[in-house]
Amino acid sequence: MRVVTAVQMRELDRAAMDEYGVPGLVLMENAGLAVVRVLREMLGGFADRRVAVFAGKGNNGGDGLVVARHLFNAGAEVKLLLLARPEEISGDAGVNLAIWQKMDQPVYTVGSGEDLNAVRLFLVGADAVVDAIFGTGFRGAAREPAAGVIETINGGGRPVVAVDIPSGLEADTGQVHGPCVRAAHTVTFALPKLGLVQEPGRSHAGVLHVADISIPSFLLETGVPGRYLITAGMVRGWLPARPAWAHKGDCGRVLVVAGSRGMAGAACLTALGAARAGAGLTTLAVPAGIQDVVAGKLTEMLTAGLPQTGEGTLARDSRREIMTRLENAGALALGPGLSRHLETVALVRELLPALRLPAVIDADGLNALVGDTGLLGRVRAPLVLTPHPGEMARLTGRTTAEIQAGRLKAAEEAAAAFGKVVLLKGAATLIASPGGFTYINPTGNPGMATGGSGDVLTGVIAALLAQGLDAARAAAAGAFLHGLAGDLAARKKGMYGLLAGDIVEQLPAAIARVQAGQEETGDLSAEKHIVRDE
Ligand SMILES: NC(=O)C1=CN([C@@H]2O[C@H](COP(=O)(O)OP(=O)(O)OC[C@H]3O[C@@H](n4cnc5c(N)ncnc54)[C@H](O)[C@@H]3O)[C@@H](O)[C@H]2O)[C@@H](O)CC1
């Protein structure tokens, strides 16, 4: 599903109106009706229900006026609070305000901090609150009186349905610079806005509904370079069909090069991730000193012991054997647990330009590139780089805080600069490709922030590369399935005690759910973010 900026959304609205003659009032009416549908489901009907509608002076407020009218007609007791003087409301919103006034319905206005007591009283008796204060036209931090009203709404504890985006949220980044409505549901129009699928905006939005407002569907069409929310349907379409006569060699061969003395676990988790994500054959190559350890833990895969340094890390002269083994592989996973030993770093730097097959580079594989990312320009093979924010900061010479404040920009710039697919880990993992496609992952939970979780992901992506997915899709599908497996694991065990091995265990179930069409967006429960078309 495509995800847009406020400017892109405005352009779609404009095209619908100017090029196809869909009147703005029709768009606004449809927007309001979509919100009413969600409210009806939430409240189980409107008779004897009290709803407080907060409307700002722009078109978002206009949507709120449509909601107020339909709620009134359906029998609800509606209180309308305007955060502007009535004469300031113009255009389509003004038309809807005039209808409301001609229906002889009262309009309360909030002009100063003193009115907040009245707002509090409104909230006490309300079964639901409609937030139509700011939409995509909002910038920066809310000024008074809106700021106080938003804080009062949040303090009121009533369930809020936000119109288009929670008021106070920056539509393009998901950042919050002042008070911001915490919604139970957000009904967004035509397409999700970027801020709704990235943190902290995602948490403020609650359950996300994407509603059709009659913009011609081909204007929203997918397939062009841009930003996409990964859905189960997309992943299903990318996964290769496995013929009945499949032989293990047909399903992808992965070579995992990982581990060092004391870090055998990272190597094992990577190999298990690959095997559980459907690689037909997985070989785990580690420093010779830990081969017995990993072989003892893994019964279904081959292991290889490579020349090692005195410290038990991969030695530079293991390169020849790795290259020979790669001749029989479809993809390489390189990095987890390798250590930052200088000789091992030199090995990674020599290996990359020699690669002729797709590879995932993670953890110490990435650390080996710090200070020499120019090397990536000499790598002809398709690569997926999978940094967490700290690794991304080291690779790009910035701070972790800078990366986190502008994750999308950081991932897209890195993909363009390196000419490789970059997967930036964290809540709402981002996958940016040099070709201009960016994918945003909706699956996963905070319980997955546990040691070894990233190693599993590396293995999953390698397995998908070996099964023929291109680098960007392998990374996107890998992130989705890994997150879904983590959600399934959290459902069974809770988030606190979740281990990376629990994610591995749930990978087959996650893949099966996606293939069976059971998961439309990867969400398992209504407590979490759900996207569904109305
Ligand atoms: N034809 C269209 O463009 C449609 C627009 N729709 C709705 O219209 C919304 C966009 O409407 P608008 O562009 O009128 O803008 P908004 O209604 O989002 O709000 C803009 C208003 O907020 C004020 N504002 C911005 N930042 C502020 C701040 N930090 N503190 C205080 N005030 C601030 C602006 O001065 C302006 O008056 C969408 O989110 C959607 O809900 C829908 O009705 C569908 C059709």
Ligand SMILES: [K+]
């Ligand atoms: K809003």
